Amino acid sequence: MEKRVVFPExxxxxxxxxxxxxxxxxWVELGNKINVNGGTLKAAxxxxxxxxxxxxxxxxxxxxxxxxxxxxxxxxxEIIESITGKGHYGISRxxxxxxDITFDxxxxxxxxxxxxxxxxxxxKKNLKLPTKLTPSLAEEIGAHLGDGFLSGDKYEYRxxxxxxxxxxxxxxxxxTFKELYNIDLNIKEYETTYGFELCSKGLxxxxxxxxGIPAGRKNDIRIPxxxxxxxQEILCSFIKGLFDTDGxxxxxxxxxxxxxxxxxxxxxRSKFLVQExxxxxxxxxLKPTFSDDKKYYYIYLYGYKRLEIYTKMIGWSNSKHTDxxxxxxxxxxxxxxxxxxxxxxxxxxxxxxxxxxIMQRADCLHQED
Numbered sequence: 001m002e003k004r005v006v007f008p009e010x011x012x013x014x015x016x017x018x019x020x021x022x023x024x025x026x027w028v029e030l031g032n033k034i035n036v037n038g039g040t041l042k043a044a045x046x047x048x049x050x051x052x053x054x055x056x057x058x059x060x061x062x063x064x065x066x067x068x069x070x071x072x073x074x075x076x077x078e079i080i081e082s083i084t085g086k087g088h089y090g091i092s093r094x095x096x097x098x099x100d101i102t103f104d105x106x107x108x109x110x111x112x113x114x115x116x117x118x119x120x121x122x123x124k125k126n127l128k129l130p131t132k133l134t135p136s137l138a139e140e141i142g143a144h145l146g147d148g149f150l151s152g153d154k155y156e157y158r159x160x161x162x163x164x165x166x167x168x169x170x171x172x173x174x175x176t177f178k179e180l181y182n183i184d185l186n187i188k189e190y191e192t193t194y195g196f197e198l199c200s201k202g203l204x205x206x207x208x209x210x211x212g213i214p215a216g217r218k219n220d221i222r223i224p225x226x227x228x229x230x231x232q233e234i235l236c237s238f239i240k241g242l243f244d245t246d247g248x249x250x251x252x253x254x255x256x257x258x259x260x261x262x263x264x265x266x267x268x269r270s271k272f273l274v275q276e277x278x279x280x281x282x283x284x285x286l287k288p289t290f291s292d293d294k295k296y297y298y299i300y301l302y303g304y305k306r307l308e309i310y311t312k313m314i315g316w317s318n319s320k321h322t323d324x325x326x327x328x329x330x331x332x333x334x335x336x337x338x339x340x341x342x343x344x345x346x347x348x349x350x351x352x353x354x355x356x357x358i359m360q361r362a363d364c365l366h367q368e369d
Contacts, residue, residue, distance in 0.1 A: 003054030003079055011075045016046050019060055034059035037253055043263060044252050047289055049302055054079060096305060101283045103230045107133040110210050110226075118155070118201040127202045128182040129210075133226060135237035139317070140176055141211060141227060142241025145218070145273065147195065152216035155204040160195030161245060168244065168318040169195055219269045223276040235280050236314045242266065242277065244318040251328055260332045262325075264301040264310055271297050284313065308339050315341075 007015065023030050027046075031038030036045075036056050044050055057077075061068060071077055112129045121127040130137050144150075148159045161169065169187050173195075177183045181203060187196045207213045212224040227238050247266045251259040268274050274290065274297035281288045281299070286309060289300040301310060307325070316322050322341055329336030 005052040005054055005057045006078045007048075007052070008076045009048070011077070012048050012052060013046055015071070015075050015077075016041070016052075019064065022064070033063050039250075040253050043300065043302075044261070047291070047300070047302075049261075096287055096309065097285045099232060099283065099285050101230050101232060101235065103228045103283075105229055107229045107231055107234055108226070112206060112210055114209060115202055115205045121200055121202040125200060125202075126182055127200060128180075129202065129206050130180055133229070133234060135233050136176060137180060138227060138234045138237040139241035139244075140180060141213070141224060142238040142243075143173070143245045144207070144213060144241075145221060145223070146242050146245025146247075148245075149218070150204065150207055150213060150215040154199070155201040156197060156199050157203055157207065158195065158197040160190065160193035160197075163189065163192075163194045165318060165320055166194055168320065172317045218273075220272060221268075221270045222272045223280075232284070232313075235284065239277070239280060239284075240314050240317060243314070244316055244321065247321070249321045249324045251324070258331075260328070260335060262302075262304060262307040262328070264307065266299045267296045269296060273297075274299055286310065304335055304339075311339050311341055 005012075020027065020030055023033070025033065026038070027042035028038030031041045034041075034056060036053075036059070045052055045056075057068070057071070060066075061071070068079075072079075109132050110130060112131060115129060117127060143159065147161045148157065150157050159169075159173065166189075174185050174187055177185050183198065183200075183203070185196045185198070187194070204215075208215055211226055214221065223238075227234065229235070243264065243266055246268060247264065250263045250265065252261040252263060253259050266274070266277065271292070278288050278290060278299055281301070286301055286306055289302060291298045291300070301307070311325065325336075325339065325341055329339060329341070
């Protein structure tokens, strides 16, 4: 048995945010002060994914010089005895809604008649353009909104990610661009990134004029209207591309059983992109959670059930995510038995078991153009 602090709904979040505000510390710094993982404090305790351990409350009281009675009176907190153990992971507690796509239109044919090709597009690249929205194109659009950049002053497009994503770019991205556009990419390593840059008037105009992706910085970018269709496969493919590039898979220390509690997250500077992505995830029955830090906006998919549904319905093309899930399944086979995922056996998995949630968050934030 262990003591835990149970707040009325919404009060635990309010309490912890007040503690952080008056401490003038970051979540990590505050976590260090009260002897708790900063990522767990921010992502699990703040968003009330689990109750607060009594030991953490005592550390807060000691740190801020308040009293247990004052907290109980102001926030209505109750101290209870909680049974903990390996069987208390909370697997069956979440019941998610069914898929309910509210977009009206069906995938349309793409009118490429107004796209202009340069001589290089025709002679050297033999550029081809898709004439309909397919799952493969939807996934490529998602990757564009994640890692891509369409130049505003020249016909240049670039797609670059972290250097630990070489396999994703060398195999999946290269193959996708060949199939969609008949382009043989020159993918290479840059100073801090890995990916490609290419100049193509035809591809630029296709992305801008036909797909409706704006050029320039992505601070206020939205999901293109062409994606908003009543087609589950298209929507799932778009989400896959977006989360493959700017998403993250993490595992939190929840209920003191080790880093077993899954969190799939996505971040962007664009509030619109996060809101509209959240709408699609809600239509897919995943019920995301949102937050922001005034610089980035975040989406979180917490828990085993969401991981199970995401893996089955959407999945990943980027092995940096699947490797984490496979390693988690090996460490917690009783939790991962309903999650089916295959490892690419072209090379052995040698990554770390898990990283601290804050280190993973740093790895997930993309470099803005």
